[in-house]
Amino acid sequence: MAKAIKAVSTIVSKVEDLGHDTKRFTLVDQDDWELPPFRPGAHIDVHLGNGLVRTYSLCNEPDDDRRYVIAVKREREGRGGSSFLHDCVEVGQPISVSLPRGGIVPNPAGTNVFVAGGIGVTPFISVIRHLERRGQSNYALHWTSRGLPILRDMIVPAIEAGRVRLYDTTKQAQPVVAEIVGDFAGSGLAACCGPAPMLKAFEDAVSAWPEDRKHIEMFTPPKVPARSDVPPYELYLSASKKLATVTPDVGLLGTLDALGVEVPVSCGGGICGACRTRWTEGPPIHRDRVLSPAERQNELIVCVGDCAGQRLVLDL
Incomplete structure (x- = not known):
C-alpha cells in the first residue's frame, strides 16, 4: 500500500523572468477557486514529473488565497529541479503541488x-x-x-x-x-x-x-552518509502490514523503496519535511532540521531517520 499523498492541482498563470537567473511563478486553481490555506513562510512541494519533487517557499501572504507564488533561482550545480522549472515550465501548464506545510509564526509582542x-x-x-x-x-x-x-x-x-x-x-x-x-x-x-x-x-x-x-x-541539505551507523533493525508498516529488516547499507528510505512504499521525498537531507511520517513504536533516531521536539513524539523525517531500538513501526 502506498502512502496517500495529498496533492493540489494548479496551473501556471504567470512566469516572470526577474533576471539574475531567477524566475517567479504564479500558480492558481484552474477554475480560480481558493487554494488550500497556508501560514506565512510556508512551503509547497512542486511535482515536476518523472519522480522529481522540489520544495519552495511561498512568497505571497496567506490572505492572498487564490494563488501560490514561488521564486526559483537556477542552481547550475543543483539537482535539476530549478533548471526544469526555468527551461520547461510555461504559462498554462498544469503542475501538481503538495498541501502547504510549515511556516513561521511571528512573535506578536516582541520584535x-x-x-x-x-x-x-x-x-x-x-x-x-x-x-x-x-x-x-x-x-x-x-x-x-x-x-x-x-x-x-x-x-x-x-x-x-x-x-x-x-x-x-x-x-x-x-x-x-x-x-x-x-x-x-x-x-x-x-x-x-x-x-x-x-x-x-x-x-x-x-x-x-x-x-x-x-x-x-x-537551501541545501547537509550531506547524508552513504551508509548508516545504526545496527540492523526490524521495520514494520502498520497500514500495509509489511515487514522488513533495515540494514546499514540500504537504510530506512532504501528499505521503504524496496517495499514499494511511495513516500514523497524532495530534499533527501532532512530539511524540507516532505517525507514526514507518523511512527508508533521505536524509538526513532531524528536527524532532521524540521520537526519540533513535540512533533518528534509521533513523527519522523524518514529520509534521514533510523531506529535506536530493535523495531520501528511506521504508519504506512
Missing part, C-alpha cells in the same frame, strides 16, 4: 528579526507581507545580495518605511550576524535563511536561545 541572503528572503517576504497587511511593524529584515536584490518589488512599503536593511556585498562587507541578532537576545523571534556561512554564523549566535524563538531555513 521579529529576519536575516536573509539572496533568494533566501522568500519565506520572509511572505511573513512581512502578512505583518504589513495587519498594520504591524514589529520586525526588521537584514538582506544581503550581490547588487540590487530581486523580489524587492514585493515588499516596497517595508523598504520605504525603513524596516528593511539592504547590504550590497559588491560594495560593502557582509554584516556580522551576531551583532544583528544580539540586540534581541532577551525577547523576540530571530530567523535566518541563506548560504551556509550565514546559517553557521546565525546558529552560533542563537545557540543558547530557546527553540521557540529561533528559526532556520536551509
